[in-house]
Amino acid sequence: xxxxxxxxxxxxxxxxxxxxxxxxxxxxxxxxxxxxxxxxxxxxxxxxxxxxxxxxxxxxxxxxxxxxxxxxxxxxxxxxxxxxxxxxxxxxx
Numbered sequence: 001x002x003x004x005x006x007x008x009x010x011x012x013x014x015x016x017x018x019x020x021x022x023x024x025x026x027x028x029x030x031x032x033x034x035x036x037x038x039x040x041x042x043x044x045x046x047x048x049x050x051x052x053x054x055x056x057x058x059x060x061x062x063x064x065x066x067x068x069x070x071x072x073x074x075x076x077x078x079x080x081x082x083x084x085x086x087x088x089x090x091x092x093x
Contacts (some may be wrong), residue, residue, distance in 0.1 A: 001045065003038075011055050014041025036070045038062050043076065 002018035005026055012025035013019040029035045043064050044050075051065040061068040062075040087093065 007015060012037040012041045014049030018045065034071045036063070039072055040066055043080075046080055048076075048079050 003020060003026075004020040005023035007023050008021060008023040008061045009020060012019065014020070019038060021037050021041065025037060026035065029038075040063050048064050051062075055065060056075075059065075059075050062079075063069050063071065064076060064079065
């Protein structure tokens with residue numbers, strides 16, 4: 001897992017290798033309670049998908065729907081819990 005800070009990088013990227021984002025954004029937000037782009041990209045590290053082209057029924061704002069929430073929400077926690085449920089049963093954890 002790595003944090004790849006890149007000067008002038010737009011947006012963010014994340015996967016099983018870590019997260020990438022603009023060094024200016026990250027260092028400017030390091031004292032904030034929530035670093036929104038970082039949190040979103042960490043979601044990808046845990047296998048959560050982007051929600052750009054659809055929204056689950058009854059949900060409007062959550063960290064994995066980029067730009068809709070600046071913080072991790074209860075819905076994000078439920079998505080992670082569902083990810084763990086599938087991983088656990090698949091590998092007998």
